[in-house]
Amino acid sequence: MNPEQRIIVPLDVPDIASAIALVERLPQVTFWKVGLELFTSTGPSILEILKSRQKQIFLDLKFHDIPNTVAGACQAAARYGVDLLTIHSTTGKDALKAATEAIQTGAAQTSVKPPKLIAITLLTSISARQLAFDLKIPLELPEYALSMALLAQETGLDGAVCSPQEVAQLRQTCGDNFLLVCPGVRPTWADKGDQKRSLTPSQAIQAGADYLVIGRPITSAAEPELAWKRICEELAENSQ
Template identity: 75%
Template sequence: MKTNNLSLTDRIIVPLDVPNIKAAIALIDQLPQITFWKVGLELFVSTGSEILTVLKNRDKRIFLDLKFHDIPNTVAGACRQAAGYGVDLLTIHATAGSAALKAAKLAVQEGAEASGVAPPKLIAITLLTSLSSRDLAFDLKIPLELPEYALQMALLAKNAGLDGAVCSPQEVEQLRQTCGEDLLLVCPGVRPSWAEAGDQRRSLTPAQAFKAGADYLVIGRPITTAKDPSAAWERICQEVAT
């Protein structure tokens, strides 16, 4: 894996799942010890690149989680522009298909080079962690078992030259064994043992997810909605350190 030089706490990404720039800055300032923040659809639609500038001015790492999913030409154009922001991770749905994934990978290299920044790691979404095996079978009509489907999406991304995949903690061990050590695995839906699962169907604790082979964990509501977010962060750090 490519994260061996980082501490476990530097491998925990906290989502800025707030509606506006004021709320985002308040949360960032409340948790100065967080080094890696995720910017998703809600905040990016609200603020555009302004929030990315705020984070970079504070020397934070950025996971731009926009989950692009479109035809190859459109995906490539979006990735080319996003790469110019100088973010660290960028997401695309694996179900966009091999041609779109390959176009996106080339585009982030072009966009980063044009802007004079390092290209982001391009990470494929295998299956949203809010979806269950039943959802896969009955709603999406996909005849594969959920772990097999997630693995196939990760292999599709790897074969297209992408840097990593997003998967639930419950699939990470199989993906690590099959896809090898070089594929970055990012796990959302991670919940400490003392936190509510919420809408996450396929979860593990932070310590379990790291042990299974995750490179990065995305942990949001157990921290950001806690009565004392700083105390919740410290509790998670203690949990993964033991």
């Protein structure tokens, strides 16, 4: 895979017109993420639009509910024929297991490939301090993120979403066949915004990420195509 194909750009926009405008402005992007904002606003029509343009789709709905509800949602999502789908590790073993079974059922109903189901370990907007003092988790952050990834792996999920700061450890422990997707990635020249545990795109790839989710550094740039190009050039330079 060339470095550009490792970048997933989120369509974090409020409506379908803005989503189409962004997709048309960045024709080089092969992998788009549809998340809570856009899917809640447009429903599945945006997925059909992306598919008609031969794009890969990360449907990032971050499911978090009881096993029965999560299974129903996963089954429905898998019918769309998307490439990646998210669920929180903290739904627990029963819900994760139910989800892995449900995506097979859903995909079979529409004769599509099941999505890769990946687990959120710990949102990249949470700092070590917030984990300890707000969420009252009595573990060091890297240990917590790793335990959430291992829970997902043991339950049969395809991979995990983690911050670039934890990806090396997860790669080492979970092995090469476990898909690792890193949001919270920031080039040196971009604002961190609400991301708390970031590294640069090159650092994240070198640490073992399969895919990077990079949003605002590209989508909020005055000229998104130039920001995209700059990131791709930095990745290419550092992959030699």
